[in-house]
Amino acid sequence: MKKLVLFLTIMFMTMSYGQEIKQVPLINVNGEGKVKVAPDQVCISASVETKGNNAKDVKKQNDEKMDAVLKFIKKMNIPTADFKTKQVALNPQYDYEKKKTSYNAVQTVEIIVKDLSKYDELMEGLVQQGVNRIDRVSFESSKLAQYQSEARKLAMKDAKVKAEEYVSVLGQKVGKAFTISDNSQIYTPRPMYAAMKSMEMDAAGASNETLAIGEIEITANVSVSFVLD
Incomplete structure (x- = not known):
């Protein structure tokens, strides 16, 4: 009997609560x-990639080129806080057909340029100093x-x-x-390979202005x- 009374009480409370919900x-x-x-700044991710059959030589060549790249960045008066190494890798690559192992070295530097007037000169200089891969160019706002x-x-x-x-x-x-x-x-907006286009235009004797940041x-x-x- 007590269980029945308890059950009916719970049912009554549940029905009352449901009626109150609107x-x-x-x-x-x-x-x-x-x-x-x-945009008032641009972020550039640039890499130096070298390949060869000797791991030591490949790494040495890669280090020398990246050293030249970093010195050029400093020469462009980019503050030390605005560029940093993002990746360093040395990987073996085995060719199953030739049954030979080659090596691939990569170093990536990320640069934030807050003076957009330096963009063209910087991109062209990076390529001249040994950068052979532009991974990302992103125009941003601070x-x-x-x-x-x-x-x-x-x-x-x-x-x-x-x-x-x-x-x-x-x-x-x-x-x-x-x-x-x-x-x-x-x-x-991410206009890619603008430096390469600039160099091609220079060779043709045309204007080297490539920056259209929108x-x-x-x-x-x-x-x-x-x-x-």
């Missing part, structure tokens, strides 16, 4: 905010966090405007935000659910 009227919208800015914040605020404003436009037709008002989801991505478009995308009043 459906919250919501409107779900997406918002987008964009900020366009000119104030990225600030512009990301601005884009997010614009995205939220856009979402609220859209919500208000929809519900105004129904004679309702937009209340507080119920849920917010951030779906933002960042795009940075703008960075920082976009924020949000999904927002607003409560309807």
Whole structure:
């Protein structure tokens, strides 16, 4: 009997709780905010790669070329804090057809250039000093966090405007935000191998200006659910 009374009591409480739950009227919208800015710095990832049949000789050649590259970077008055070695590797490569082992040495340096007027000269000099692989060229903004914040605020404003436009037709008002989801991505233009093009133009006697950095478009995308009043 006690078990039956307990069971009926729990059922009653559950039914009462379910009746108290109310459906919250919501409107779900997406918002987008964009900020366009000119880059004020460029990040370059450049590698020296050498190959040969003798590991010691391959490493020595690679070290000598990278030494020349680092000296050139310093000569360009790039602060020490703005360039660093990112990779050093010496790997054997076995040729099963010739049954011989060769070696491949790679050193990669990452450089942040805050004076964009040095870009063309630096890229051309890197190639001349021994860089034979440009892995990445990324034009960036040193104030990225600030512009990301601005884009997010614009995205939220856009979402609220859209919500208000929809519900105004129904004679309702937009209340507080119920849920917010951030779906933002960042795009940075990456023109590759500009130094190589510059050298080709020099040989033809043409202008060596290759830098067309454009703008960075920082976009924020949000999904927002607003409560309807």
